[in-house]
Amino acid sequence: xxxxxxxxxxxxxxxxxxxxxxxxxxxxxxxxxxxxxxxxxxxxxxxxxxxxxxxxxxxxxxxxxxxxxxxxxxxxxxxxxxxxxxxxxxxxxxxxxxxxxxxxxxxxxxxxxxxxxxxxxxxxxxxxxxxxxxxxxxxxxxxxxxxxxxxxxxxxxxxxxxxxxxxxxxxxxxxxxxxxxxxxxxxxxxxxxxxxxxxxxxxxxxxxxxxxxxxxxxxxxxxxxxxxxxxxxxxxxxxxxxxxxxxxxxxxxxxxxxxxxxxxxxxxxxxxxxxxxxxxxxxxxxxxxxxxxxxxxxxxxxxxxxx
Amino acid sequence: xxxxxxxxxxxxxxxxxxxxxxxxxxxxxxxxxxxxxxxxxxxxxxxxxxxxxxxxxxxxxxxxxxxxxxxxxxxxxxxxxxxxxxxxxxxxxxxxxxxxxxxxxxxxxxxxxxxxxxxxxxxxxxxxxxxxxxxx
Numbered sequence: 001x002x003x004x005x006x007x008x009x010x011x012x013x014x015x016x017x018x019x020x021x022x023x024x025x026x027x028x029x030x031x032x033x034x035x036x037x038x039x040x041x042x043x044x045x046x047x048x049x050x051x052x053x054x055x056x057x058x059x060x061x062x063x064x065x066x067x068x069x070x071x072x073x074x075x076x077x078x079x080x081x082x083x084x085x086x087x088x089x090x091x092x093x094x095x096x097x098x099x100x101x102x103x104x105x106x107x108x109x110x111x112x113x114x115x116x117x118x119x120x121x122x123x124x125x126x127x128x129x130x131x132x133x134x135x136x137x138x139x140x141x142x143x144x145x146x147x148x149x150x151x152x153x154x155x156x157x158x159x160x161x162x163x164x165x166x167x168x169x170x171x172x173x174x175x176x177x178x179x180x181x182x183x184x185x186x187x188x189x190x191x192x193x194x195x196x197x198x199x200x201x202x203x204x205x206x207x208x209x210x211x212x213x214x215x216x217x218x219x220x221x222x223x224x225x226x227x228x229x230x231x232x233x234x235x236x237x238x239x240x241x242x243x244x245x246x247x248x249x250x251x252x253x254x255x256x257x258x259x260x261x262x263x264x265x266x267x268x269x270x271x272x273x274x275x276x277x278x279x280x281x282x283x284x285x286x287x288x289x290x291x292x293x294x295x296x297x298x299x300x301x302x303x304x305x306x307x
Numbered sequence: 308x309x310x311x312x313x314x315x316x317x318x319x320x321x322x323x324x325x326x327x328x329x330x331x332x333x334x335x336x337x338x339x340x341x342x343x344x345x346x347x348x349x350x351x352x353x354x355x356x357x358x359x360x361x362x363x364x365x366x367x368x369x370x371x372x373x374x375x376x377x378x379x380x381x382x383x384x385x386x387x388x389x390x391x392x393x394x395x396x397x398x399x400x401x402x403x404x405x406x407x408x409x410x411x412x413x414x415x416x417x418x419x420x421x422x423x424x425x426x427x428x429x430x431x432x433x434x435x436x437x438x439x440x441x442x443x
Contacts, residue, residue: 055388121336129358140382161384162358269384276356278379282337284411 033059036232039240043232045260046084055141056083056260057235064235064261068197073152076197076231078144081268085239085259086137091213095135095241095255102217102253110218110248117216122285124211129273131186132163133210134203134225135241135255140271141262144199144229156192156199162271171201178204184221186210201227220247235261335410338417342408344376347424350400351375355383355393360432362396362418364404378406378418380432390436396421403427 032044045059057064069077087094092102106114117123126132140161147155151174158169164187171192182189182205189205206223226242237259244252280286334340348366360380367373380386396402401424406416421431429440 140384162382266388269387271357271382271384273358275358276354276361277358278361278377278415279337282379282409282412282415282417284409 035059035064035236038230038232038238041256043236043238043258045236045258053083053260055262055266057263059235059260061235064233066234068231068233071146075153075194077146078156078199078229078231078237079146080237080259081141081143081262081266082237082259083139083141083262084137085237085257086135087213087257088136088138089213090215091217091255094213095257097255105249105251105253106218107248107250113218114216117211117218121214121216122280124214124216125209126163126211127279129165129277131165131167131210133186133206134188135227135239135257136163136210136212137257137259138163141266141268143268159268161268162273165273178202184208188223195228197230199229201229203227218248219245222247237261334417337410338407339410340407342413343405344408344413344416345403345405346376347401347403348376350396350398350402352398353396357382360386362421364402374414376404376406377415378404379416380418386432389432389434391432395436395440396423396431401425402431
Protein backbone atom coordinates (compact mmCIF):
# COMPACT_ATOMS: atom_id res chain seq x y z
CA UNK A 1 0.00 0.00 0.00
CA UNK A 2 1.25 3.41 -0.81
CA UNK A 3 1.97 5.17 2.37
CA UNK A 4 -0.32 8.11 2.74
CA UNK A 5 1.32 11.47 2.71
CA UNK A 6 -0.13 14.85 3.46
CA UNK A 7 2.31 17.68 3.89
CA UNK A 8 2.11 21.41 3.77
CA UNK A 9 5.54 21.52 2.21
CA UNK A 10 7.08 19.03 -0.15
CA UNK A 11 9.08 16.55 1.85
CA UNK A 12 12.76 16.03 1.43
CA UNK A 13 13.64 13.57 -1.28
CA UNK A 14 15.94 10.63 -0.87
CA UNK A 15 17.41 8.57 -3.61
CA UNK A 16 15.64 5.26 -3.44
CA UNK A 17 17.01 1.83 -3.99
CA UNK A 18 15.31 -0.40 -6.48
CA UNK A 19 15.87 -4.08 -6.03
CA UNK A 20 15.30 -6.30 -3.08
CA UNK A 21 12.85 -9.11 -2.79
CA UNK A 22 9.41 -8.33 -4.18
CA UNK A 23 6.93 -8.69 -1.36
CA UNK A 24 3.22 -8.93 -2.11
CA UNK A 25 0.99 -6.96 0.19
CA UNK A 26 -2.56 -5.83 0.24
CA UNK A 27 -3.93 -2.37 0.61
CA UNK A 28 -4.88 0.81 -1.19
CA UNK A 29 -6.52 -0.15 -4.47
CA UNK A 30 -5.76 -3.86 -4.17
CA UNK A 31 -2.83 -6.21 -4.02
CA UNK A 32 0.51 -4.72 -4.72
CA UNK A 33 4.20 -5.50 -4.72
CA UNK A 34 6.76 -3.44 -2.86
CA UNK A 35 9.43 -2.68 -5.44
CA UNK A 36 11.65 -0.44 -3.38
CA UNK A 37 11.87 2.44 -0.95
CA UNK A 38 11.84 6.12 -1.74
CA UNK A 39 11.53 9.18 0.42
CA UNK A 40 11.44 6.92 3.44
CA UNK A 41 8.34 5.15 2.18
CA UNK A 42 7.77 1.84 0.41
CA UNK A 43 7.02 2.09 -3.30
CA UNK A 44 4.26 -0.25 -4.40
CA UNK A 45 3.29 -1.44 -7.84
CA UNK A 46 -0.23 -2.84 -8.10
CA UNK A 47 -0.31 -6.54 -8.88
CA UNK A 48 -3.29 -6.24 -11.13
CA UNK A 49 -5.39 -3.45 -12.53
CA UNK A 50 -7.22 -5.36 -15.19
CA UNK A 51 -6.66 -4.52 -18.80
CA UNK A 52 -4.91 -1.28 -17.91
CA UNK A 53 -1.70 -3.07 -17.08
CA UNK A 54 -1.62 -5.99 -19.49
CA UNK A 55 0.90 -4.18 -21.67
CA UNK A 56 3.33 -3.60 -18.83
CA UNK A 57 6.08 -5.72 -17.37
CA UNK A 58 4.85 -7.68 -14.37
CA UNK A 59 5.86 -6.16 -11.03
CA UNK A 60 7.26 -9.55 -10.06
CA UNK A 61 9.50 -9.75 -13.14
CA UNK A 62 13.16 -9.34 -12.10
CA UNK A 63 13.60 -6.93 -15.02
CA UNK A 64 11.47 -4.43 -13.09
CA UNK A 65 14.29 -3.84 -10.65
CA UNK A 66 17.03 -3.52 -13.22
CA UNK A 67 19.27 -0.45 -13.34
CA UNK A 68 18.06 2.98 -14.42
CA UNK A 69 19.16 3.65 -18.00
CA UNK A 70 20.92 6.95 -18.55
CA UNK A 71 21.29 9.47 -21.32
CA UNK A 72 24.74 10.37 -22.71
CA UNK A 73 24.81 13.45 -20.46
CA UNK A 74 24.28 11.27 -17.39
CA UNK A 75 20.68 12.18 -16.62
CA UNK A 76 18.24 9.34 -16.08
CA UNK A 77 16.43 8.28 -19.22
CA UNK A 78 12.81 8.96 -18.34
CA UNK A 79 11.43 8.07 -21.75
CA UNK A 80 9.37 4.96 -20.97
CA UNK A 81 6.72 4.52 -22.32
CA UNK A 82 4.86 4.20 -19.04
CA UNK A 83 1.46 3.18 -17.80
CA UNK A 84 -0.17 4.79 -14.79
CA UNK A 85 1.58 7.35 -12.66
CA UNK A 86 -1.27 9.81 -12.26
CA UNK A 87 -4.81 10.40 -11.18
CA UNK A 88 -7.70 9.03 -13.17
CA UNK A 89 -10.66 7.43 -11.47
CA UNK A 90 -10.33 9.20 -8.14
CA UNK A 91 -7.37 11.42 -7.39
CA UNK A 92 -7.66 10.82 -3.67
CA UNK A 93 -7.12 7.06 -3.79
CA UNK A 94 -5.01 7.17 -6.96
CA UNK A 95 -2.62 9.49 -5.13
CA UNK A 96 -2.40 7.29 -2.07
CA UNK A 97 -4.56 9.37 0.26
CA UNK A 98 -7.02 8.01 2.79
CA UNK A 99 -10.70 8.16 1.99
CA UNK A 100 -11.98 11.64 2.69
CA UNK A 101 -8.52 13.09 3.17
CA UNK A 102 -8.52 15.15 -0.02
CA UNK A 103 -12.17 16.12 0.16
CA UNK A 104 -11.61 17.46 3.67
CA UNK A 105 -9.31 20.10 2.20
CA UNK A 106 -11.75 21.37 -0.42
CA UNK A 107 -13.14 24.84 0.12
CA UNK A 108 -16.92 24.90 0.50
CA UNK A 109 -17.62 25.98 -3.09
CA UNK A 110 -15.26 23.29 -4.40
CA UNK A 111 -16.90 20.63 -2.27
CA UNK A 112 -20.28 21.65 -3.65
CA UNK A 113 -18.93 21.67 -7.20
CA UNK A 114 -17.55 18.17 -6.81
CA UNK A 115 -20.88 16.96 -5.44
CA UNK A 116 -22.63 18.40 -8.49
CA UNK A 117 -20.13 16.88 -10.89
CA UNK A 118 -20.43 13.45 -9.29
CA UNK A 119 -24.09 13.52 -10.34
CA UNK A 120 -23.28 14.65 -13.86
CA UNK A 121 -20.39 12.71 -15.30
CA UNK A 122 -21.39 13.82 -18.77
CA UNK A 123 -19.97 17.19 -17.85
CA UNK A 124 -16.46 15.81 -17.82
CA UNK A 125 -14.45 17.48 -20.60
CA UNK A 126 -12.15 14.50 -21.07
CA UNK A 127 -14.92 12.24 -22.32
CA UNK A 128 -15.40 14.71 -25.17
CA UNK A 129 -11.76 14.19 -26.15
CA UNK A 130 -10.49 17.34 -24.51
CA UNK A 131 -7.16 17.23 -22.64
CA UNK A 132 -7.03 15.53 -19.27
CA UNK A 133 -4.10 17.71 -18.08
CA UNK A 134 -1.98 17.29 -14.95
CA UNK A 135 -1.61 14.97 -13.08
CA UNK A 136 -4.08 12.77 -14.89
CA UNK A 137 -2.97 9.64 -16.73
CA UNK A 138 -5.50 7.42 -18.44
CA UNK A 139 -5.11 3.69 -19.16
CA UNK A 140 -2.96 4.18 -22.23
CA UNK A 141 0.81 4.46 -22.59
CA UNK A 142 2.55 7.81 -22.36
CA UNK A 143 6.15 8.96 -22.47
CA UNK A 144 8.64 11.68 -21.80
CA UNK A 145 10.32 12.70 -25.02
CA UNK A 146 13.63 14.27 -24.00
CA UNK A 147 14.55 16.72 -26.70
CA UNK A 148 18.25 17.50 -27.06
CA UNK A 149 19.76 20.15 -29.30
CA UNK A 150 23.33 21.36 -29.70
CA UNK A 151 22.71 23.22 -26.45
CA UNK A 152 21.76 20.09 -24.56
CA UNK A 153 18.39 19.15 -23.13
CA UNK A 154 16.16 22.10 -24.00
CA UNK A 155 12.64 20.70 -23.83
CA UNK A 156 10.89 17.63 -22.51
CA UNK A 157 7.62 16.77 -24.21
CA UNK A 158 4.99 14.67 -22.52
CA UNK A 159 3.17 12.60 -25.07
CA UNK A 160 0.10 10.55 -24.30
CA UNK A 161 -1.35 7.99 -26.67
CA UNK A 162 -4.62 9.64 -25.82
CA UNK A 163 -5.68 12.20 -23.30
CA UNK A 164 -3.74 15.17 -24.58
CA UNK A 165 -6.08 15.83 -27.49
CA UNK A 166 -3.09 16.19 -29.75
CA UNK A 167 -1.69 19.11 -27.78
CA UNK A 168 1.72 18.02 -26.61
CA UNK A 169 2.75 19.24 -23.20
CA UNK A 170 6.10 20.98 -23.24
CA UNK A 171 8.41 21.35 -20.27
CA UNK A 172 10.99 24.05 -20.82
CA UNK A 173 14.44 22.94 -19.66
CA UNK A 174 16.29 26.00 -20.92
CA UNK A 175 16.18 28.01 -17.72
CA UNK A 176 13.35 30.35 -18.60
CA UNK A 177 10.89 31.59 -15.99
CA UNK A 178 7.11 31.47 -15.95
CA UNK A 179 5.41 34.37 -17.75
CA UNK A 180 4.11 36.99 -15.35
CA UNK A 181 0.47 36.91 -16.35
CA UNK A 182 -0.11 34.02 -18.75
CA UNK A 183 -3.28 33.27 -20.63
CA UNK A 184 -4.66 30.21 -18.83
CA UNK A 185 -4.33 27.03 -20.89
CA UNK A 186 -5.17 23.34 -20.59
CA UNK A 187 -1.58 22.29 -19.86
CA UNK A 188 -0.35 25.47 -18.27
CA UNK A 189 3.26 26.68 -18.47
CA UNK A 190 5.84 24.16 -17.31
CA UNK A 191 9.48 24.73 -16.46
CA UNK A 192 11.75 21.90 -15.43
CA UNK A 193 15.05 21.37 -13.69
CA UNK A 194 17.07 18.50 -12.31
CA UNK A 195 17.58 18.02 -8.61
CA UNK A 196 20.08 15.18 -8.69
CA UNK A 197 18.31 12.39 -10.52
CA UNK A 198 14.86 13.86 -9.96
CA UNK A 199 13.16 15.88 -12.67
CA UNK A 200 11.22 18.69 -11.03
CA UNK A 201 8.46 20.25 -13.11
CA UNK A 202 6.85 23.45 -11.90
CA UNK A 203 3.63 24.45 -13.65
CA UNK A 204 1.33 27.46 -13.41
CA UNK A 205 -1.06 29.10 -15.84
CA UNK A 206 -3.62 26.32 -15.97
CA UNK A 207 -7.19 26.95 -16.97
CA UNK A 208 -9.96 25.69 -14.70
CA UNK A 209 -11.73 23.54 -17.30
CA UNK A 210 -10.29 20.07 -16.82
CA UNK A 211 -11.16 17.63 -14.09
CA UNK A 212 -8.45 15.90 -12.07
CA UNK A 213 -10.40 12.65 -12.20
CA UNK A 214 -13.62 10.98 -13.20
CA UNK A 215 -15.33 12.06 -9.97
CA UNK A 216 -14.79 15.72 -10.74
CA UNK A 217 -12.24 16.91 -8.18
CA UNK A 218 -12.11 20.62 -9.04
CA UNK A 219 -9.48 23.33 -9.19
CA UNK A 220 -9.09 26.97 -10.21
CA UNK A 221 -6.74 29.06 -12.31
CA UNK A 222 -4.67 29.56 -9.17
CA UNK A 223 -3.48 25.98 -9.47
CA UNK A 224 0.25 25.49 -9.09
CA UNK A 225 1.70 22.00 -9.38
CA UNK A 226 5.12 20.61 -8.65
CA UNK A 227 5.96 17.18 -10.00
CA UNK A 228 9.04 15.35 -8.79
CA UNK A 229 9.70 12.52 -11.19
CA UNK A 230 12.24 9.91 -10.10
CA UNK A 231 12.99 6.71 -11.94
CA UNK A 232 13.49 4.32 -9.08
CA UNK A 233 14.55 1.40 -11.26
CA UNK A 234 14.15 0.14 -14.79
CA UNK A 235 10.45 -0.51 -14.29
CA UNK A 236 9.24 2.05 -11.76
CA UNK A 237 8.79 5.80 -12.07
CA UNK A 238 7.58 7.88 -9.13
CA UNK A 239 5.76 11.21 -9.24
CA UNK A 240 5.77 12.90 -5.87
CA UNK A 241 3.15 15.47 -6.63
CA UNK A 242 2.35 18.74 -4.89
CA UNK A 243 -1.05 20.27 -5.57
CA UNK A 244 -1.27 23.89 -4.48
CA UNK A 245 -4.49 25.70 -5.31
CA UNK A 246 -5.60 28.29 -2.75
CA UNK A 247 -8.70 28.85 -4.88
CA UNK A 248 -10.03 25.36 -4.21
CA UNK A 249 -8.07 23.80 -1.32
CA UNK A 250 -7.35 25.01 2.18
CA UNK A 251 -3.68 24.05 1.92
CA UNK A 252 -1.23 22.31 -0.42
CA UNK A 253 -1.55 18.56 -0.74
CA UNK A 254 1.16 15.99 -1.29
CA UNK A 255 0.40 12.82 -3.23
CA UNK A 256 2.38 10.01 -4.78
CA UNK A 257 1.71 8.31 -8.10
CA UNK A 258 3.65 5.32 -9.41
CA UNK A 259 4.07 4.48 -13.09
CA UNK A 260 5.20 1.18 -14.58
CA UNK A 261 7.29 0.52 -17.67
CA UNK A 262 5.51 -1.08 -20.61
CA UNK A 263 6.76 -4.14 -22.44
CA UNK A 264 9.57 -3.46 -24.92
CA UNK A 265 7.23 -4.14 -27.82
CA UNK A 266 4.83 -1.37 -26.85
CA UNK A 267 5.06 2.13 -28.22
CA UNK A 268 2.56 4.91 -28.66
CA UNK A 269 0.13 4.53 -31.52
CA UNK A 270 -2.12 6.96 -33.35
CA UNK A 271 -5.27 7.87 -31.45
CA UNK A 272 -7.61 10.46 -32.89
CA UNK A 273 -10.15 10.60 -30.10
CA UNK A 274 -12.72 12.83 -31.81
CA UNK A 275 -12.96 10.50 -34.77
CA UNK A 276 -15.99 8.51 -33.60
CA UNK A 277 -16.82 9.46 -30.06
CA UNK A 278 -20.21 8.03 -29.19
CA UNK A 279 -20.23 8.83 -25.50
CA UNK A 280 -23.69 9.58 -24.19
CA UNK A 281 -25.72 7.77 -26.84
CA UNK A 282 -26.30 4.51 -24.98
CA UNK A 283 -27.28 6.38 -21.84
CA UNK A 284 -29.66 8.63 -23.73
CA UNK A 285 -27.77 11.80 -22.89
CA UNK A 286 -26.82 12.66 -26.47
CA UNK A 287 -28.11 11.53 -29.81
CA UNK A 288 -25.74 10.35 -32.48
CA UNK A 289 -25.78 13.58 -34.43
CA UNK A 290 -24.94 15.59 -31.35
CA UNK A 291 -22.37 13.19 -30.03
CA UNK A 292 -20.48 13.01 -33.29
CA UNK A 293 -19.93 16.76 -33.17
CA UNK A 294 -18.93 17.12 -29.56
CA UNK A 295 -15.27 16.25 -29.79
CA UNK A 296 -14.74 18.41 -32.82
CA UNK A 297 -16.79 21.26 -31.44
CA UNK A 298 -14.52 21.32 -28.45
CA UNK A 299 -16.52 20.50 -25.37
CA UNK A 300 -19.62 19.43 -23.61
CA UNK A 301 -22.87 21.20 -24.36
CA UNK A 302 -24.16 24.03 -22.22
CA UNK A 303 -26.29 21.69 -20.17
CA UNK A 304 -23.32 19.52 -19.30
CA UNK A 305 -23.98 19.71 -15.59
CA UNK A 306 -27.35 18.11 -16.13
CA UNK A 307 -28.36 15.89 -13.24
CA UNK B 308 -31.82 -16.25 -42.39
CA UNK B 309 -32.77 -17.77 -39.10
CA UNK B 310 -31.73 -15.68 -36.13
CA UNK B 311 -32.03 -15.64 -32.41
CA UNK B 312 -32.38 -12.66 -30.20
CA UNK B 313 -32.90 -12.78 -26.53
CA UNK B 314 -32.71 -10.17 -23.87
CA UNK B 315 -31.73 -11.86 -20.68
CA UNK B 316 -32.36 -10.17 -17.39
CA UNK B 317 -29.69 -11.74 -15.32
CA UNK B 318 -26.88 -10.79 -13.02
CA UNK B 319 -24.34 -11.70 -15.62
CA UNK B 320 -21.63 -9.59 -14.07
CA UNK B 321 -19.33 -7.39 -16.05
CA UNK B 322 -17.51 -9.98 -18.07
CA UNK B 323 -16.59 -7.35 -20.51
CA UNK B 324 -14.75 -8.30 -23.63
CA UNK B 325 -12.88 -5.08 -23.34
CA UNK B 326 -13.14 -1.79 -21.56
CA UNK B 327 -15.54 0.60 -23.22
CA UNK B 328 -15.23 4.26 -22.40
CA UNK B 329 -18.14 3.98 -20.03
CA UNK B 330 -16.24 1.40 -18.00
CA UNK B 331 -13.59 4.02 -17.57
CA UNK B 332 -16.07 6.75 -16.79
CA UNK B 333 -18.95 4.99 -15.13
CA UNK B 334 -20.22 1.89 -16.90
CA UNK B 335 -23.58 2.22 -15.20
CA UNK B 336 -24.23 5.62 -16.71
CA UNK B 337 -24.13 4.27 -20.23
CA UNK B 338 -24.98 0.60 -19.86
CA UNK B 339 -27.31 -1.63 -17.86
CA UNK B 340 -25.16 -4.22 -16.14
CA UNK B 341 -28.24 -6.33 -15.41
CA UNK B 342 -29.58 -6.36 -18.94
CA UNK B 343 -27.68 -8.80 -21.10
CA UNK B 344 -28.32 -8.79 -24.82
CA UNK B 345 -27.47 -11.66 -27.09
CA UNK B 346 -28.14 -12.43 -30.70
CA UNK B 347 -27.03 -14.01 -33.93
CA UNK B 348 -26.80 -11.97 -37.07
CA UNK B 349 -24.62 -10.59 -39.81
CA UNK B 350 -21.84 -8.08 -39.34
CA UNK B 351 -22.81 -5.00 -41.34
CA UNK B 352 -19.97 -2.69 -40.35
CA UNK B 353 -16.80 -2.65 -38.29
CA UNK B 354 -15.36 0.68 -37.22
CA UNK B 355 -11.66 0.55 -36.31
CA UNK B 356 -12.00 4.03 -34.88
CA UNK B 357 -11.12 6.07 -31.83
CA UNK B 358 -11.84 6.44 -29.10
CA UNK B 359 -13.28 2.93 -29.37
CA UNK B 360 -14.10 0.27 -31.92
CA UNK B 361 -17.68 -0.50 -32.83
CA UNK B 362 -19.11 -3.62 -34.43
CA UNK B 363 -22.55 -3.32 -36.05
CA UNK B 364 -24.59 -6.52 -36.29
CA UNK B 365 -27.92 -6.88 -38.10
CA UNK B 366 -30.23 -9.25 -36.25
CA UNK B 367 -33.61 -10.27 -37.63
CA UNK B 368 -36.46 -11.44 -35.43
CA UNK B 369 -38.98 -14.14 -36.32
CA UNK B 370 -41.04 -11.67 -38.34
CA UNK B 371 -38.04 -10.59 -40.34
CA UNK B 372 -37.69 -7.20 -38.68
CA UNK B 373 -34.02 -6.29 -38.52
CA UNK B 374 -32.40 -4.56 -35.58
CA UNK B 375 -28.89 -3.23 -35.95
CA UNK B 376 -26.85 -3.60 -32.79
CA UNK B 377 -24.05 -1.09 -32.41
CA UNK B 378 -21.65 -2.65 -29.91
CA UNK B 379 -18.72 -0.84 -28.35
CA UNK B 380 -15.31 -2.38 -27.71
CA UNK B 381 -12.10 -0.82 -26.48
CA UNK B 382 -9.64 1.16 -28.60
CA UNK B 383 -8.35 -0.30 -31.85
CA UNK B 384 -4.85 0.12 -30.44
CA UNK B 385 -5.62 -2.16 -27.51
CA UNK B 386 -7.15 -4.74 -29.84
CA UNK B 387 -4.16 -4.59 -32.20
CA UNK B 388 -1.72 -4.97 -29.31
CA UNK B 389 -3.34 -8.31 -28.58
CA UNK B 390 -2.47 -9.39 -32.11
CA UNK B 391 -5.82 -8.91 -33.83
CA UNK B 392 -6.09 -7.19 -37.18
CA UNK B 393 -8.64 -5.92 -39.64
CA UNK B 394 -8.86 -9.25 -41.41
CA UNK B 395 -10.00 -11.18 -38.36
CA UNK B 396 -13.62 -10.07 -38.74
CA UNK B 397 -15.18 -8.80 -41.92
CA UNK B 398 -18.53 -7.38 -42.94
CA UNK B 399 -20.90 -10.09 -44.08
CA UNK B 400 -19.75 -12.69 -41.58
CA UNK B 401 -22.36 -14.39 -39.41
CA UNK B 402 -21.72 -14.03 -35.71
CA UNK B 403 -23.23 -14.57 -32.28
CA UNK B 404 -22.71 -11.99 -29.58
CA UNK B 405 -23.49 -11.17 -26.00
CA UNK B 406 -23.29 -7.76 -24.46
CA UNK B 407 -24.89 -5.28 -22.12
CA UNK B 408 -27.69 -3.09 -23.34
CA UNK B 409 -27.51 0.67 -23.38
CA UNK B 410 -29.49 2.14 -20.52
CA UNK B 411 -31.74 4.08 -22.86
CA UNK B 412 -30.81 2.94 -26.36
CA UNK B 413 -30.80 -0.80 -25.87
CA UNK B 414 -29.27 -1.65 -29.24
CA UNK B 415 -26.31 0.65 -28.56
CA UNK B 416 -24.57 -1.80 -26.26
CA UNK B 417 -21.25 -2.85 -24.82
CA UNK B 418 -19.84 -6.01 -26.35
CA UNK B 419 -18.91 -8.86 -24.04
CA UNK B 420 -18.23 -11.73 -26.40
CA UNK B 421 -18.31 -12.34 -30.11
CA UNK B 422 -17.87 -15.58 -32.04
CA UNK B 423 -18.29 -16.52 -35.66
CA UNK B 424 -21.06 -19.05 -36.23
CA UNK B 425 -18.50 -21.07 -38.18
CA UNK B 426 -16.13 -21.18 -35.18
CA UNK B 427 -18.25 -20.87 -32.03
CA UNK B 428 -15.43 -21.64 -29.60
CA UNK B 429 -13.11 -18.92 -30.82
CA UNK B 430 -13.87 -15.51 -29.36
CA UNK B 431 -12.92 -12.68 -31.65
CA UNK B 432 -11.02 -9.67 -30.25
CA UNK B 433 -10.82 -11.25 -26.81
CA UNK B 434 -7.40 -11.83 -25.22
CA UNK B 435 -4.37 -12.68 -27.26
CA UNK B 436 -5.04 -13.60 -30.85
CA UNK B 437 -4.38 -17.33 -31.27
CA UNK B 438 -1.33 -18.03 -33.36
CA UNK B 439 -3.15 -20.68 -35.35
CA UNK B 440 -6.00 -18.40 -36.37
CA UNK B 441 -5.67 -18.11 -40.10
CA UNK B 442 -6.05 -14.72 -41.70
CA UNK B 443 -8.22 -14.28 -44.68
